[in-house]
């Protein structure tokens with residue numbers, strides 16, 4: 001469901017301006033010094049053997065189209081794109097706004113088959129990193145629109161596959177622009193808090209399109225704590241990936257299958273955790289007994305638990 005506004009082009013629905021600024025130039029507010037991201041080493045050029053099969057890019061079946069002519073309606077959009085395969089057209093609050101025209105000059109194409117997206121991408125003209133396609137409306141013929149497919153390879157970023165993700169160093173990030181790839185989220189978080197070893201963009205299970213949230217695992221616990229302490233960070237508009245200032249929220253990522261951190265230290269075996277304490281002085285998983293024990297102290301009695309719904313265990 002599209003419940004939130006999408007990062008789009010400027011108000012008149014025109015295609016976003018092309019800016020050379022790369023993501024590393026995203027200015028982060030909250031007066032935090034932003035270190036220059038280390039320059040990425042250029043990938044060594046390898047001669048590709050003709051026998052190596054070409055890697056086929058996989059896509060979400062949902063595609064953003066921006067900069068539509070103001071008088072193109074749903075039927076017009078469908079007829080512009082149906083040569084690639086069956087589709088429906090959607091935009092935020094479509095059912096409520098009762099309009100046949102996408103009100104902000106952008107819409108989503110929901111194709112029945114992923115193959116259609118591949119074909120659409122092939123038919124587009126690439127301008128820098130943008131894809132352009134042309135549509136016609138009653139008043140404008142042959143208008144360039146921006147096509148923004150979501151590549152499934154952008155869902156995950158892994159620094160080192162041999163290092164397992166540590167739940168106690170993982171944060172949940174909400175309010176992200178849905179244009180950011182996992183690698184870009186990792187890059188932002190690394191610059192802000194320290195090395196990120198994993199980033200995963202949450203996508204909806206059916207269309208596999210980003211939901212605007214992600215999980216990010218750091219290499220070091222200090223980075224995790226620092227990120228949670230900050231809680232909110234503003235990604236400044238850069239015109240390309242972040243078309244308006246976005247306030248991003250960072251919280252502990254709470255896993256539902258962890259054992260109590262306190263029993264673990266007693267050597268008597270660890271019980272399944274039913275609570276997580278998000279207070280910065282705790283940030284730990286607890287079973288009921290340990291929660292009560294550890295929060296009996298008057299100075300931390302006020303901590304409020306996050307309940308964990310365990311799928312596989314019952315309340316003890």
Ligand SMILES: [Zn+2]
Pocket residue numbers: 260261262263264271286287288289290291
């Ligand atoms: Zn315990």
Ligand SMILES: [Zn+2]
Pocket residue numbers: 277278279281282283295300303
């Ligand atoms: Zn606590």
